[in-house]
Amino acid sequence: MNAHSSIKPTAVLSRDVTPEGGDYEIVRRVIEKISLDYRDQPSLETLADDVGLTPTALQKLFTRWAGLSPKAFLQAVTLDHARRMLDSGLPLLETSFELGMSGPGRLHDLFVTHEAMSPGDYKTRGAGLVIRYGYHISPFGLALVMATDRGLAGLAFCDPGEERAAFADMSGRWPNASFVEDMGATGPYAARIFNPSRWRADQPLHVVMIGTDFQVRVWQALLRIPMGKVRSYGAIAGEIGSPSASRAVGAANGANPISFVVPCHRAIGKSGDLTGYHWGLTRKRAILGWEAGQLSG
Secondary structure, three states, X not given: OOHHHHOOHHHOOOOOOOOOOOHHHHHHHHHHHHHHOHHHOOOHHHHHHHHOOOHHHHHXXXXXXXXXXXXXXXXXOOHHHHHHHHHHOOOOOOOOHHHOOOOOOXXXXXXXXXXXXXXXXHHOOOOOOEEEEEEEEEEOEEEEEEEEOOEEEEEEEEOOOOHHHHHHXXXXXXXXXXXXXXXXXXXXXXXXXXXXXXXXXXXXXXXXXXXXXHHHHHHHHHHOOOOOOOXXXXXXXXXXXXXXXXXXXXXXXXXXXXXXXXXXXXXXXXXXXXXXXXXOHHHHHHHHHHHHHHHHO
């Protein structure tokens, strides 16, 4: 019997974890606006009016969330900027002066150790595996965190009301596993993942990769992309020794079950286009812009 078919519908989200204030919802709407209208360079006043805030209030809220002003964020995620990153391999914030900052910020990296389940384990579709899960507030909406006794196995994102769909998506990847709602077990992961002050080499975050051999090789290559940089699918294909497999790399990138930690958001098209993202292109822009803010110090 499919293990998660026996889960009661109420077990998917047993209590409301929606944050008060809705900062991310406001930020999401602003990101959508500037992403669609970036050629028109919408003013702060226009953006603020669109979300029902004063320009000062929006500037403070957005900067508190992203570490960048809306204008600086827009510059950090434009297509032209992405193309320059691909051409030169420069950091996401190419220079501090480009974004009007006084000096470069200290680089923060998320140090991750990882292991892969054997191909035999993967073929069982999770049989015998217990995966604990919980929903947690994150800078990018609700985060669905999944962990085994060996480490973090899944991280997905959703907006309020989409919890069941996110759970169905993730649990369907390992249909023979047993799923146990346990926010006590997943909470420590969420607390570390989204707190840059806890990204320490001497206390690494351990992840376990559950996928095909090819997928795991792609995910390992993603882990080698430094924060603040990007790689094209073709470059990743070449790095793993399959230079003609850029399409397959794109598919494996989209199937990455450990979003953000295994940074599939740092993979973009060869033209510099951000292309798609399993959890929404606006969220991909949000993550890249948020990382730019972390780099700015």
